[in-house]
Amino acid sequence: MPLDTSTYSLALLRLDGRRWNELRNIHAQISTQAAADGSSYLEMGNTKVLCTVTGPAEGRQSGQRGGRDNEAKVEVEIGFAGFSGLERRKRKNDKRTSEMQHTLETAYSSLLLTHLYPHSTITLNIHILSQDGSLLAACINAATLALIDAGVPMTDYLVACTAASSATSAESDNSDPLLDLNNLEEQELPFLTVGTLGRSDRVSVLIMETRVRMERVEGMLAVGIDGCKRMREILDGVVKEYGKRFS
Amino acid sequence: MAPPQPQQVNLSPAELSFLRSTLCQAPPVRFDHTKGPKDFRSMRAEYDVLPGANGSARVALEDGTEALVGVKAEVETSQWRPSPDARGSALAPDAEMRDAADDEDAKGKGQNSWIEMSVEIPGFRDDDSLPVFLASMLTESLLASGGLKDRLYINTRFHWKLYIDILLLSPPLSYPLALLSMTTHLALLTSRLPALKSEKDEDPLFDDDWDAAVFLYPKSKASASDDKPPVIVLAMGVGPNIIFDPCMEELAVADSVLAIACANATASSTRARIVSVRTIDPPSHLTPPGVPNSMNSATGGTVPASSAEALTQRELLANSGVWTPPRGGMKRGLISQVVKMVVEEGGVAEEVISALQAIELG
Numbered sequence: 048m049p050l051d052t053s054t055y056s057l058a059l060l061r062l063d064g065r066r067w068n069e070l071r072n073i074h075a076q077i078s079t080q081a082a083a084d085g086s087s088y089l090e091m092g093n094t095k096v097l098c099t100v101t102g103p104a105e106g107r108q109s110g111q112r113g114g115r116d117n118e119a120k121v122e123v124e125i126g127f128a129g130f131s132g133l134e135r136r137k138r139k140n141d142k143r144t145s146e147m148q149h150t151l152e153t154a155y156s157s158l159l160l161t162h163l164y165p166h167s168t169i170t171l172n173i174h175i176l177s178q179d180g181s182l183l184a185a186c187i188n189a190a191t192l193a194l195i196d197a198g199v200p201m202t203d204y205l206v207a208c209t210a211a212s213s214a215t216s217a218e219s220d221n222s223d224p225l226l227d228l229n230n231l232e233e234q235e236l237p238f239l240t241v242g243t244l245g246r247s248d249r250v251s252v253l254i255m256e257t258r259v260r261m262e263r264v265e266g267m268l269a270v271g272i273d274g275c276k277r278m279r280e281i282l283d284g285v286v287k288e289y290g291k292r293f294s
Numbered sequence: 295m296a297p298p299q300p301q302q303v304n305l306s307p308a309e310l311s312f313l314r315s316t317l318c319q320a321p322p323v324r325f326d327h328t329k330g331p332k333d334f335r336s337m338r339a340e341y342d343v344l345p346g347a348n349g350s351a352r353v354a355l356e357d358g359t360e361a362l363v364g365v366k367a368e369v370e371t372s373q374w375r376p377s378p379d380a381r382g383s384a385l386a387p388d389a390e391m392r393d394a395a396d397d398e399d400a401k402g403k404g405q406n407s408w409i410e411m412s413v414e415i416p417g418f419r420d421d422d423s424l425p426v427f428l429a430s431m432l433t434e435s436l437l438a439s440g441g442l443k444d445r446l447y448i449n450t451r452f453h454w455k456l457y458i459d460i461l462l463l464s465p466p467l468s469y470p471l472a473l474l475s476m477t478t479h480l481a482l483l484t485s486r487l488p489a490l491k492s493e494k495d496e497d498p499l500f501d502d503d504w505d506a507a508v509f510l511y512p513k514s515k516a517s518a519s520d521d522k523p524p525v526i527v528l529a530m531g532v533g534p535n536i537i538f539d540p541c542m543e544e545l546a547v548a549d550s551v552l553a554i555a556c557a558n559a560t561a562s563s564t565r566a567r568i569v570s571v572r573t574i575d576p577p578s579h580l581t582p583p584g585v586p587n588s589m590n591s592a593t594g595g596t597v598p599a600s601s602a603e604a605l606t607q608r609e610l611l612a613n614s615g616v617w618t619p620p621r622g623g624m625k626r627g628l629i630s631q632v633v634k635m636v637v638e639e640g641g642v643a644e645e646v647i648s649a650l651q652a653i654e655l656g
Binding site: 080081082083093095097099101124126128129130131132133134135137172174176177 | 344345346347350354356357358359360362364365366368412414416457459461463464465467
């Protein structure tokens, strides 16, 4: 579906009525499933993701149980539900999925204090129930919440956001970067996914698959990182709200 | 990557023996002692959880197992299949009129291939035996219960293709068939298809008002006799007792397990109907046997010289309280008793179906 992004410059409102730096409605829950060690459910607009954590536990494979150097191994499995997209489609083991899995595995291997759990495996199972843009960001945020619920020690929240450049022509320099894209915007605009460690500016995940002019990247990154900080506050609120039940 | 079987319970032979003897008492004392033999585990259920699906439902049982079902329908072109009847009508002068009559009545025009079901269980591959077996059992009962596939007929050139995607969100702690079936039931019950605006053999055109959509399982005033999707209940036989909806620990001592797909009473039948019955290999067959004192040299017994001798000795000790994995199937008397308990008035089938209906009514 072609999206007329040029209308943005008229009213400075996006297709779904947001301003350039507004996040979509975010709803999150933790400890949604009694059978899992940790679980979370996250909605970012119409993107809905469910994540469960198993472990740290003895690995299921008979060969190597843990990671290298006496550290825990992080495994990520992402499953797209057949009904998640606009049209029903089975997605199994395609390149995009395995790249997302790899991104999450590497990000969390360095973030979690894996040296505390030698010879063990931490398995993250992510179910994508409904997709409407910012998929990788939603997966990262849901995984962070589930790992917190599972009580796996980590240094800070890993939170992620997407940011895009709304510029339609090379001349228009006064275009705003957009925060937290939905599916339509993602198809039309060059965008990146950025994940940072909590309040700090330390970027831990950065993925961009579309082409964009060099000058614009800085603005996109700045907006993305700013969005991550707000996302951290929201997720932190969810965790604290959950904690209040036990105080 | 994953164990090929559902997770085993780690109970010792002594514990298994204890559990079995309590379940064999009259009345049986269940693992959850507050429950009677016909009581189901409590559950939380919700429907219409997904914005992008025609129907969806999520059910979580008290032991933490959780399932999500999404139903999605797409319009597909039907393959033209000549049948002697249709050709006759095309040649006859009153073809128009007969066509009109046919539109009223889509009976017998549905095909089994219009319903596609897939079961996903974390840690299992698509072609592992458990998901495949579960999917085939659920499809089988759905097709056997009648009217659904005929309602997917649009006209001679088009039909709805129904995709039912079943996701088990938690690891399969107990045998998940009953849970998946109840979730599918709820999802199908609340599924809606866009209302058709075009007529006869025109290219289908649908009403874009979702409020005008029609239910896949039409509802009438007398809701008790509406056509409803089937639901599968698990029954297990242990000694002389029958226990419904067994939990994981109870399954580990089952003599035999039956999966019974039942549908509600319709206009033609006054009581609940059984759509299909299957036996399921219970995990108790794989439990390790206990070693009786008489066969244990450490306790003054003599170790049998050969495995054949060990078998005969175990045979004699069958009722001594030392755990031996049950063998054989279900007795005929027990099966007829189960069937009776399911279909009788106020029986298990009626109870489950009306309970699921109550969720939808709110």
